[in-house]
Amino acid sequence: MHIRLAPGTTLTTVEGKDVLFSVKTGDSYGLNATAARMVRSGCEHDRDHAVQQLAGEYGVAPQEIQSDYEELIRQLVQLKFVQLVSHGG
Numbered sequence: 001m002h003i004r005l006a007p008g009t010t011l012t013t014v015e016g017k018d019v020l021f022s023v024k025t026g027d028s029y030g031l032n033a034t035a036a037r038m039v040r041s042g043c044e045h046d047r048d049h050a051v052q053q054l055a056g057e058y059g060v061a062p063q064e065i066q067s068d069y070e071e072l073i074r075q076l077v078q079l080k081f082v083q084l085v086s087h088g089g
Contacts, residue, residue, distance in 0.1 A: 001005055002050070003042040003082045011039060012032050020081045029081055034058070039082065 008024040018036035041050040
């Protein structure tokens with residue numbers, strides 16, 4: 001399972017800050033650097049690979065990253081900025 005940005009949503013850097021922006025709703029959501037990295041990694045890889053990669057980058061236990069990752073993705077799905085995608089889709 002990995003994620004993708006919802007249709008009409010972009011992840012861009014504005015004045016040094018990472019922001020999710022929905023052209024459909026006009027809503028935006030600011031991300032700190034770690035959260036933006038989690039979203040980018042989650043869009044590129046399945047959850048387990050993303051968590052392992054991020055744990056290595058940040059030098060922390062995968063369990064710590066997984067908890068933070070899952071909470072962030074849960075929030076962003078609820079806010080309709082990202083969508084969960086099965087491996088085939």
